[in-house]
Amino acid sequence: MAGLMSRHALPARHDPRSYDPEATVTLYLRHNGYQPPQRQGPQWTGTRLSTQVAVLAGRSLRAAFSDYRLVFFGLLQPIVLLLLFSQVFSALGTLPGVAEYQSYLNFLMPATMVNIALATAMSSGVGLLAEVYTGFVGRLRAMPVNLLAVLMARTVSDAVRLAVQLAVAVLAAVYLLDFQPPNAMGTIAAMLLCVVFGWGLSWIFVALATWQHKPEIMHAASFVVMFPLMFSSSAYMPVNSMPGWLQAVSKANPVTYAIDATRALALGKPVGSALAMAVLLIAGAALLGGAISARNFRRTR
């Protein structure tokens, strides 16, 4: 009898069918052809911020490029925009301030690049919100993961996505629409500037996302920010041709500097102070957005 006095053999529960866990589980594992793992192993207690950003950015990128429909429409979007604007406004090609660029398309293309950067930056915020809602970030909150890594990974992976979009848009413009940049180096420099611009700006939208948790509000707010920024800049019309008050707005609009710098780089014109201004604004946006996001995101309720 003594041999039966183990804990599991005692008739402690009412249910006569109550099972012996050890036996049940062993049976079930053997059924799966499974050998119990070693009990001991290394305890993992966290990684550096850079590793966290790399791992999380890799995850976002895989997600972004894993669905071919998403990739297809993402890449098509700027091309459609470009096609529409260049046809609708083609008569503007002779306007003073545009004529020097040979065609309206040449004038428009750099602005479209900035536009793509803006749209991608906007999607960073919306994407982050979608992520926060899944509960996955909830798990990270109880892990040795710096939550800033989640935000950085988002902006970094979106910057990579942006680079791909820009490259495709430029190639399409050159081969399908007769965009004529004078030299490749300038165009590449312009693309780089746009990537950095998009990255810096994405911090503003990320900050917005950490402050305002509703995706609908995010969408509406982004829309309200984006359209005036684009249309009150030098994107579609030379600033000189605008009404006086709009000229003042345009000169205060950071997007104007980004577009002027991009346009000058892409079309081989003198860059002047626009590049320095653009870089300064990007750094400012990234710092401000980063600081606000960092403060809002870790705060536990």
Add this chain to the structure above:
Amino acid sequence: MHQPGRDVRIDVRSLGKSYGSVEALIDVTLNAKAGSVLAVLGHNGAGKSTLVDILATRSAPTSGEATVCGWDVTRFGRHIRRHIGMAGQFVGLDDSLSGRGNLILLARLLGASRKQAKERADELIALFDLTDAATRKVATYSGGMRRRLDLAASVLGRPDVLFLDEPSTGLDPMSRAALWWFIERLAADGTTVLLTTQYLEEADHLASDVVVLGAGRVVARGTPTQLKSSFGSRTATVTFADDTSMRRAIAVLGLAANPTADEARRTVTVPVTGAAGVTTLVRMLDAAGVFATDLTTAEPTLNDVYMTLHEHGWPAS
């Protein structure tokens, strides 16, 4: 200054948490040692998840103190997070990745190399019986499969303290058995496990200590055995051949105890206390000339404890 013993892994003193006017936790004190399993029971809204979230540093307390692995939860969260694992009441997984992909990603974030992460993921996938679904996107998983993957994720880093908020909700009996077996083994290896549950037999089976929360307060605590002896009692169920015998038995036993009858089965159940309880019962029936066809006894369960606490209102509130 309160100095917890070296092996106290979770130490909670007068913890309070309010959400505006809602007091989710009031003056909660408890602790758990290395290698122990602490079960937190309580009705919906009792504060179980709130407690777990505070200890796992996902939420901040509004009063009192708590330490996990000796670190204060409000000031040293970053140290605590290195040594804990957590599976919340709502699973935290990336739907766009496969089950295996989730585990690899989380292991990499914890500091495993690519190779280690893959090995560990495969090990846990086999253990939680997800082999067939390992490469499928989590978005296509059933509820129980998600739960199992979430549990696997919580132990990836081999934590010292493991928080499981209703871990067996939605699991089939086989998976629950596997989970219990796994938790027992973790505890035997020195892991401290704090789990919340609505399954009292789960607490009974696994827990070295039980804390019952009622409306944010601790209303009972002790080992399962202690709780059962203070809030429950053994019962004896006697079966009779006919209704007349049953009626007479009810009348006779009603003088001494509080019998409950099941007319359809012709059984009468009474609490029996002390070593002589059953003998007394049989003597009473014999003296009244009532014949019984069967007699069984049953140990109190945590279910009985829970019901008693509920019927009598929460003692401390």
